[in-house]
Amino acid sequence: MESVNIMKRKIISDIRLYKSESRNEHGVYAIESFSNKKLNAIIQRVVMKLRESEFSLGEFDHLYINLTTCDIGEKTILSDYVDKYHPWYRYCLVHIEKDMYNKLDSLEDYGYIIQCVRNILVTYFSSQDFNETRILFSVQQAVEQGENMLMKFKEKVSTNRRAVIFLRYLDSCKFYPLLMVYDAEENLLLKKDLPETVMLDYIGDIQVSTKRVAIKPRKNAFTTQIAPLVFEY
Numbered sequence: 001m002e003s004v005n006i007m008k009r010k011i012i013s014d015i016r017l018y019k020s021e022s023r024n025e026h027g028v029y030a031i032e033s034f035s036n037k038k039l040n041a042i043i044q045r046v047v048m049k050l051r052e053s054e055f056s057l058g059e060f061d062h063l064y065i066n067l068t069t070c071d072i073g074e075k076t077i078l079s080d081y082v083d084k085y086h087p088w089y090r091y092c093l094v095h096i097e098k099d100m101y102n103k104l105d106s107l108e109d110y111g112y113i114i115q116c117v118r119n120i121l122v123t124y125f126s127s128q129d130f131n132e133t134r135i136l137f138s139v140q141q142a143v144e145q146g147e148n149m150l151m152k153f154k155e156k157v158s159t160n161r162r163a164v165i166f167l168r169y170l171d172s173c174k175f176y177p178l179l180m181v182y183d184a185e186e187n188l189l190l191k192k193d194l195p196e197t198v199m200l201d202y203i204g205d206i207q208v209s210t211k212r213v214a215i216k217p218r219k220n221a222f223t224t225q226i227a228p229l230v231f232e233y
C-alpha cells in the first residue's frame with residue numbers, strides 16, 4: 001500500500017508586515033509593526049484575491065514579513081523556524097537599506113512593499129498548481145482594483161436561483177459586502193450593498209427562493225441579537 005502524505009495544505013489566511021533593526025544573541029529579532037490602515041488594506045486585498053483561488057503557503061497559512069537592516073546574508077530568507085505552539089505561521093526576512101527603513105512609517109507610495117510581497121510569493125510559494133503568472137495577476141488585481149475589488153465569499157444555488165456574496169475591503173479596513181442574485185439564465189435579479197463591518201458575523205447561511213433571499217447570522221455568542229437580512233426581488 002502506498003504511504004499517504006498527511007500534511008494538510010492550508011489556504012492562505014494572512015500576511016503581516018514587521019520591521020526590525022536589531023536581534024539578540026539568540027537570533028531573535030526585535031520586531032515592530034509599521035503599516036497604516038491603507039497599507040494594511042492593500043495587503044488584505046492581496047490575501048483575499050489569493051484566497052479566492054485557494055492559493056496555499058503549504059502547511060501554514062500566516063506569513064509574517066520582517067523588513068530588517070540586520071545582515072541576513074541574502075536579500076530574502078524564508079525562515080525554517082517552527083513555533084511548536086503556533087505552527088501556523090512562518091517568518092520571511094527581507095534585508096532593507098537603512099534609508100528605506102527610516103521611511104517605512106511615512107510611505108505614501110507602497111510600490112516597494114508590494115514588490116517585496118510579490119517577490120516573496122513568487123520565489124517561495126509558486127507551484128505547478130499556482131504558478132508565477134497567477135500570483136502576479138492576483139496581486140495586480142488587488143492593487144489596481146483597490147476598494148472595488150470583489151472576492152467571492154459565499155454562494156447558495158437553488159433549482160432556479162443563485163445568490164452570491166462578494167467581499168470588498170475598504171481603506172478604512174472594513175468589509176463592504178455585496179449581494180447579487182441571478183436566475184437560471186444568469187440574469188441579474190438583485191444587486192444589494194450590505195452593511196459595512198469589521199467582522200463578518202452577520203453573514204452566515206444563505207437561503208434563496210424564487211422571490212426572496214435571506215442571510216442568517218453565524219451562530220455564536222455575538223450574534224444572538226442580530227436578525228437575518230431579508231430582501232425580496
